[in-house]
Amino acid sequence: MQAIKNSMMMPALLLLGAALAVRPAQAAIGIGPLAGANISNADINGHTTSSIAGWAVGGRVEMGLNPLFGLLFDPQLVQSGSNFDVTGSTRKPRFILAEVPLLLDIHLSALNMGVYGFAGPDLIFVTHASGNVGAIDDLQDGDAKALALAGQIGAGLAFGVTPFMAVTADARYVHGFTDLLNGAKGDLENWRNRDVLLNVGVVFHSPSLSVLGGGGQAF
Numbered sequence: 001m002q003a004i005k006n007s008m009m010m011p012a013l014l015l016l017g018a019a020l021a022v023r024p025a026q027a028a029i030g031i032g033p034l035a036g037a038n039i040s041n042a043d044i045n046g047h048t049t050s051s052i053a054g055w056a057v058g059g060r061v062e063m064g065l066n067p068l069f070g071l072l073f074d075p076q077l078v079q080s081g082s083n084f085d086v087t088g089s090t091r092k093p094r095f096i097l098a099e100v101p102l103l104l105d106i107h108l109s110a111l112n113m114g115v116y117g118f119a120g121p122d123l124i125f126v127t128h129a130s131g132n133v134g135a136i137d138d139l140q141d142g143d144a145k146a147l148a149l150a151g152q153i154g155a156g157l158a159f160g161v162t163p164f165m166a167v168t169a170d171a172r173y174v175h176g177f178t179d180l181l182n183g184a185k186g187d188l189e190n191w192r193n194r195d196v197l198l199n200v201g202v203v204f205h206s207p208s209l210s211v212l213g214g215g216g217q218a219f
Contacts, residue, residue: 134185
């Protein structure tokens with residue numbers, strides 16, 4: 001009987017070791033790059049808009065608070081804009097935004113896969129404005145506010161590929177609460193962004209720091 005138990009224990013230990021080897025790291029701290037596409041649009045009073053595709057690039061810092069909750073700090077540089085028509089001609093305002101969201105994250109994981117959802121405020125710094133809102137190339141940097149407020153909500157997947165690294169993919173909706181423009185400009189009275197960000201990333205975990213931070217689970 002003892003021999004049977006021993007013969008069954010070894011495969012079980014091997015399976016457990018394999019599962020732990022690819023499980024998303026149980027870490028308080030994680031950091032890594034993010035990049036993806038931004039499908040952007042805007043709320044503009046009195047005009048119908050159409051979406052455009054842009055880019056997004058940045059990074060992620062995560063802090064696990066406990067095995068279920070954490071904080072995500074996902075600063076990104078984002079290309080945003082939209083098209084709208086006025087009397088048969090198309091206006092094409094464009095913005096480069098430095099977005100700085102702080103997000104509450106809830107996550108569940110099993111073996112090497114995790115799911116997570118997040119929401120929180122987003123500070124938007126307008127770094128560049130261009131395009132036309134009335135005449136050709138009439139939108140300038142000085143026409144945009146330096147700071148605007150938005151909110152983010154989204155969900156994603158995480159895949160553990162090593163004990164200390166996970167690959168992530170998520171989608172988020174960005175809802176602008178305040179106007180990006182200093183005031184009426186050309187055919188525009190206001191501009192509040194309505195963007196959908198699609199990101200992929202890699203997160204490197206530091207389990208040695210989890211002892212100090214309480215061992216929160218990254219995803």
